[in-house]
Amino acid sequence: MRITPLDAWIAGKVGHQGELLTRSAIQAWQLNRLRETLALVREKSAFYREHLSAAPTELGRLDDLAQCGFTTPEDIAREGQRMLCVSQGEIERVVTLDSSGTTGAAKRLYFTREDQELTIDFFRVGMSTLVEPGDRVLILLPCERPGSVGDLLAKGLERQRACPLKHGPVRDLAETLQLLAQEKVDALVGVPVQVLALARQRNDQARRALRLQSALLSTDYLPPAIAVALEEAWGCRVFDHYGMTEMGLGGGVQCEARRGYHLREADLYVEVVDPATGREVPEGEYGEVVFTTLTRRGMPLIRYRTGDLSRFIPERCACGTALRSLEPVRQRxxxxxxxxxxxxxxxxxxxxxxxxxxxxxxxxxxxxxxxxxxxxxxxxxxxxxxxxxxxxxxxxxxxxxxxxxxxxxxxxxxxxxxxxxxxxxxxxxxxxxxxxxxxxxxxxxxxxxxxxxxxxxx
Ligand SMILES: [Zn+2]
Structure with missing residues (x-):
């Protein structure tokens, strides 16, 4: 089994290019980036200056981050502008999301060009789990707007020397199936129920014409039965991706072991906490996923509560990486x-x-x-x-x-x-x-x- 490509990528980022990635190297990097991020938000963001006023000024170790308060979807809806650490002129992309919180106000997320570059780079490396240079990849996610998930994914694939085909969500099954065959698509990226509908279309002729090798599913829960249905229909490998706009779209991706998501640990510090007490749960227990951005500059998020429920898989992944594995998120x-x-x-x-x-x-x-x-x-x-x-x-x-x-x-x-x-x-x-x-x-x-x-x- 091939080790996740995220391993070598993160080893390079944390200053251990060409070496075996270790937990201590990741943690040393994370501690330094957390210190920098906290210094940045305290200097530049009016919201965080108040929000972190009672938190320690210097982190001695990673666990000290627990003394910083959480940020929530409601904070973003109410105070998003005051979270910014750059001028509006440096913001390249603003994403507006309906809030799932109690205020009902929309959330706005702000990204600089450099923030978007980090996402493109993650997509480049993450996709190399399932895509080879030269492969034709159909993108069934929104891709019309510059900076949208499909647009950044296409850029990442181009940098991997693959050939992205921007399509957007599935509207017409027959049309998309025809495209899959005509364009000799090797891999696709889409939403579970939309891709399932393609696979459950009763058209054996169209099915035989396909040469699909792999599928990456994202944006919603991937029921095991859907993964099995795709693998049976197309004989392809199915991978699950974890991400949300707040994470900079990409969060983690399964490796060939196809168990937990390996996380973008050079860019995100992820915790699992008890949703009632806010305390970190013991390794392997379920709780709410909380993350802190380590490298974002436009609008860093400190201990952001995702509302997703999951756990860290305590056993080391069969692929051999030192990266942590987050169990696929089943519910919120x-x-x-x-x-x-x-x-x-x-x-x-x-x-x-x-x-x-x-x-x-x-x-x-x-x-x-x-x-x-x-x-x-x-x-x-x-x-x-x-x-x-x-x-x-x-x-x-x-x-x-x-x-x-x-x-x-x-x-x-x-x-x-x-x-x-x-x-x-x-x-x-x-x-x-x-x-x-x-x-x-x-x-x-x-x-x-x-x-x-x-x-x-x-
Ligand atoms: Zn793995």
Whole structure:
């Protein structure tokens, strides 16, 4: 098994070019970059000067960072401008995101040209896990705007001497499949459900014409059943990528062992903390992913709470790298809906139950409160013509989800299943799929209880 290409790249960055990367070399680099970043934000950012006023002025060791307060999506929405460490004139790209927080205000992230260069460089190296020079790579992510994820990915691929084909999200299955064959595409990068719809298109002729070697999935939870479906349909290798705009789009990528994400540890310092207490959890335990940027200059983020739930895999990766492995993120703090005492349900629970069915293309769900009971309405989109025989099998699979089975036995939940067999529907937004919880204050308070409960992240 080939070691992750991130290993040699990071060894070079931390001043150990051509040598075996070690944890102590990474940590020494991280400590120095953290000191620089804290000095920078204290000097240049009005927000951080106040925010870090009680934090130690000098970090003696990495653990001392825990004395700095967290920053949150709400801080970015409210104070984003005051987080800047450069003048507006030096900002090359501004990304506006809908806030998932309580303020409802949009978040704006600011990047300098140098910040974007760091992302392009990560994409160049990360993609070399699955792409060789000369390979043709179809990009099924937004790529129209300069500085968008697809645009920076294309730049990274060009620097790797691969051939990027900018396409954008999948709108028309037949058209994209034709393109995959015509352009002799070797690898693609896309969103799990969109790529799954391509793979589950019943067109054996088109399938035989493909020579796809690998696929990288990003931006949403990758259910194991989707990875298996792609591998079976195309005989390709499937890799999962972790990233968010706040991280500078790229965060980490799986190696050939295809277990955890290896992280961009020269550019990001990642912690996993107990969401209730904010304290770092013991290695291997689940908690909220928190990161600090080490090399960004426009708008550094200090201990940013991502809302993602994961853990560090304690065992060393089979590829042999000294880099840490973060387990693929299955759910978010805000995405867990409470179904009564100690029961929570997430989109990933529904995905894991339903995507193993070969006809299923997408799963959407809404929770409402009717009378004295919660009501879960699940819409399953399938390939055209999926028979009525599928319906009872899907329903049985849903009732086998532990939280739903328990809620049913307690008599606190109704379940309605709708099957739409009209085939693929193009995405209406780039948002992650999540259960829509419309239960109002009752549901909210239950969710809040769920959020404050520590140590039950799975
Ligand atoms: Zn590895």
């Amino acid at each position: 703090l805000s995405g867990r809906a409470a179904l009564g005492a100690s029961l929570t349900l997430s989109q990933a629970d529904l995905d894991d139950a339903l995507f193993p069915f070969a006809e299923v293309l997408d799963v959407r769900a809404e929770l409402s409160h009717q009378g004295d009971r919660d009501h879960l309405s699940v819409l399953v989109r399938t390939v055209p013509g999926a028979g009525n025989a599928l319906r009872p099998r899907l329903k049985a699979a849903l009732w086998s989800v532990p939280a739903l089975a328990e809620a049913q036995s307690r008599g606190v939940l109704d379940l309605a299943l709708q099957v739409d067999a009209s085939g693929y529907a193009p995405p209406l937004s780039a948002a992650k799929r999540a259960i829509k919880d419309t239960r109002g204050p009752t549901g909210m308070s239950k969710s809040e209880q769920c959020l404050s409960r520590a140590g039950s992240c799975r």
